[in-house]
Amino acid sequence: MSSQEIPEEENLPSAQEPGHGGAVERADDPFADPGLPAHQPRIQDIDERAAKRSERVVAFLFLLSMLATVAFIASFVAFPVDKIVYIWPLGHISILNFSLGVTLGVALFCIGAGAVHWARTLMSDVEMTDERHPIAATPEVKAKVLADFAAGASESGFGRRKLIRNTMFGALAFVPLSGVVLLRDLGPLPEKKLRSTLWAKGKQLINMNTLEPLRPEDVVVGSLTFAMPEGLEEDSEEFQVEIAKAALMIVRIQPDDIKDKRELDWSHQGIVAFSKICTHVGCPISLYEQQTHHVLCPCHQSTFDLSDGARVLFGPAGHALPQLRIGVNGEGNLEALGDFEEPVGPAFWERG
Amino acid sequence: MKKLSARRRHPLAAVVVLLLALAATGGLYAAFAPADKAQADTTSQSLAIEEGKKIYSVGCASCHGVGGQGSSDGPSLVGVGAAAVDFQVGTGRMPAQQPGAQVPKKKVIYSQKEIDQLAAYVASLGAGPAQPTSEQYSPDGADIARGGDLFRTNCTQCHNFTGEGGALTHGKSAPNLDGVDPKHIYEAMQTGPQNMPSFPDTTMPEQQKKDLIAYIQAVNGADSPSPGGLNLGGLGPVSEGLFGWIFGLGACIAVAIWVAAHTAKAKKS
Ligand code: FES
Numbered sequence: 001m002s003s004q005e006i007p008e009e010e011n012l013p014s015a016q017e018p019g020h021g022g023a024v025e026r027a028d029d030p031f032a033d034p035g036l037p038a039h040q041p042r043i044q045d046i047d048e049r050a051a052k053r054s055e056r057v058v059a060f061l062f063l064l065s066m067l068a069t070v071a072f073i074a075s076f077v078a079f080p081v082d083k084i085v086y087i088w089p090l091g092h093i094s095i096l097n098f099s100l101g102v103t104l105g106v107a108l109f110c111i112g113a114g115a116v117h118w119a120r121t122l123m124s125d126v127e128m129t130d131e132r133h134p135i136a137a138t139p140e141v142k143a144k145v146l147a148d149f150a151a152g153a154s155e156s157g158f159g160r161r162k163l164i165r166n167t168m169f170g171a172l173a174f175v176p177l178s179g180v181v182l183l184r185d186l187g188p189l190p191e192k193k194l195r196s197t198l199w200a201k202g203k204q205l206i207n208m209n210t211l212e213p214l215r216p217e218d219v220v221v222g223s224l225t226f227a228m229p230e231g232l233e234e235d236s237e238e239f240q241v242e243i244a245k246a247a248l249m250i251v252r253i254q255p256d257d258i259k260d261k262r263e264l265d266w267s268h269q270g271i272v273a274f275s276k277i278c279t280h281v282g283c284p285i286s287l288y289e290q291q292t293h294h295v296l297c298p299c300h301q302s303t304f305d306l307s308d309g310a311r312v313l314f315g316p317a318g319h320a321l322p323q324l325r326i327g328v329n330g331e332g333n334l335e336a337l338g339d340f341e342e343p344v345g346p347a348f349w350e351r352g
Numbered sequence: 353m354k355k356l357s358a359r360r361r362h363p364l365a366a367v368v369v370l371l372l373a374l375a376a377t378g379g380l381y382a383a384f385a386p387a388d389k390a391q392a393d394t395t396s397q398s399l400a401i402e403e404g405k406k407i408y409s410v411g412c413a414s415c416h417g418v419g420g421q422g423s424s425d426g427p428s429l430v431g432v433g434a435a436a437v438d439f440q441v442g443t444g445r446m447p448a449q450q451p452g453a454q455v456p457k458k459k460v461i462y463s464q465k466e467i468d469q470l471a472a473y474v475a476s477l478g479a480g481p482a483q484p485t486s487e488q489y490s491p492d493g494a495d496i497a498r499g500g501d502l503f504r505t506n507c508t509q510c511h512n513f514t515g516e517g518g519a520l521t522h523g524k525s526a527p528n529l530d531g532v533d534p535k536h537i538y539e540a541m542q543t544g545p546q547n548m549p550s551f552p553d554t555t556m557p558e559q560q561k562k563d564l565i566a567y568i569q570a571v572n573g574a575d576s577p578s579p580g581g582l583n584l585g586g587l588g589p590v591s592e593g594l595f596g597w598i599f600g601l602g603a604c605i606a607v608a609i610w611v612a613a614h615t616a617k618a619k620k621s
Contacts, residue, residue, distance in 0.1 A: 043618040090581035097579055120616045208505055209556050217554070224549030226505055251549070286509045287520060289547035296521050298509060303521055314521075 061114030260309035404473025433480020434471035453523035491566035499567030
């Protein structure tokens with residue numbers, strides 16, 4: 001039926017049934033509030049059998065949830081943690097993970113679905129109206145409260161006894177200091193720890209793969225090697241703390257390709273050693289491109305040019321990667337000729 | 353001596369001489385025979401080099417120069433070794449289709465025999481790493497856990513912690529290692545193709561390469577398990593979070609709308 005065919009009067013508010021909320025006031029006003037439409041009963045409101053059926057559906061959903069929880073516990077007990085099975089379309093997947101996920105999902109979903117079905121088919125759905133009222137207090141109550149406050153203030157002598165007032169302010173201001181002092185417990189002050197690493201004059205460069213001292217002839221042009229200072233054991237307690245500062249990236253560049261004079265001086269026949277810690281916020285970086293000599297940081301894409309003093313080419317890093325000065329000792333092994341000249345890693349307040 | 357010459361007319365002298373002569377011939381033969389075999393080897397080798405040279409002048413010389421000395425379009429191949437040729441041509445990267453940030457993997461256009469001939473020719477230009485034998489790269493007898501350690505130290509930064517690959521600067525990228533032939537992984541570590549740094553035996557010994565390959569196969573092979581299922585490319589929390597927000601939350605919203613759109617009234621309006 002198109003709208004043209006509707007008889008005129010049916011569209012007028014007067015022709016509509018008056019709802020619960022309010023009656024139509026003036027039949028000739030086309031913009032009058034039509035009020036709420038009449039309440040429509042649900043099939044469960046009319047038919048007791050339908051209501052019973054809904055009840056059974058809700059109870060079934062809750063029961064299913066209980067069963068799923070039991071199945072969850074059962075699969076937790078039954079399946080070993082490392083059993084892998086093939087399940088389409090997920091592929092080779094741990095049966096334990098899969099069954100725990102499915103059973104817990106079913107258990108939670110059935111509770112939700114049961115509750116929604118219950119609310120929609122069985123709980124009362126009669127439209128209700130709550131009028132809003134102004135929430136301000138009456139003028140008498142306001143006046144009384146103000147009078148009480150003024151009386152209290154003058155009785156306490158707050159304005160007169162200045163000594164009490166000022167010491168109270170002092171006490172209130174001091175109490176929060178105790179909380180600030182507790183922050184001191186967050187750990188010892190870093191002191192000079194950020195300024196130096198384990199590298200020192202004469203420490204040999206240890207290859208992190210073989211744990212043997214690196215020799216210059218091991219490092220070929222285009223290769224990438226990681227080194228740590230001699231004497232640092234991988235299973236020692238302070239290993240993580242120390243390697244986080246001392247980690248080293250070793251590459252070899254044709255001496256003619258090194259653009260930075262100092263870098264060349266600090267290298268050994270083109271073998272250069274740079275800190276592996278990004279100067280932005282300290283991610284380990286080593287995405288080294290051997291043809292361009294660029295190193296990319298995976299965290300925020302800072303790019304450094306290892307053939308030009310590890311200068312920053314791009315990204316948020318604030319300064320070049322620190323270089324370690326290296327040479328060769330009497331046994332023909334690579335060794336450090338001192339610590340880094342500047343603190344490694346990100347800048348900090350007192351860095352200077 | 354006198355004693356010996358005194359017996360030269362002894363009836364057994366002829367036999368002794370004969371025996372000595374036989375031994376000498378046998379010994380001489382034994383001394384020369386392997387030399388002959390080696391001769392045969394070098395001829396087949398030089399034949400392969402000849403054949404390789406022909407393939408080279410058709411397919412490679414335009415960029416790498418007639419004698420492999422390189423040109424403005426391609427680097428010199430002197431000293432890159434057979435392993436580099438086997439990797440680049442065996443994965444279809446070479447011959448390159450067009451210049452670009454990086455030469456991608458494509459369909460392989462030469463047979464393994466032709467690749468070997470090409471490799472023989474390039475290896476003859478200057479010493480470089482040879483093709484590895486299957487013993488060197490097969491994951492048998494490897495320590496997968498140690499391989500994982502090495503992978504995280506040396507490879508993860510570019511190739512992702514399970515070898516899914518990742519982005520580099522200016523359009524370059526580290527490829528996914530899924531389905532890459534162990535031989536090619538080995539050769540890549542040894543030769544450092546394109547912008548990948550090399551990991552020569554001096555800093556990463558053979559056994560460690562083997563361990564690494566075993567690890568890659570264990571975590572990124574055709575049927576390596578993914579205990580959680582649906583690993584979403586194995587890229588970690590970013591892709592997982594995005595999936596959760598879009599599909600998880602999207603499904604919740606869709607269900608809510610569906611529930612609200614279906615009236616429970618007896619008389620449908
Ligand atoms: S930590 Fe390297 S760019 Fe941010």
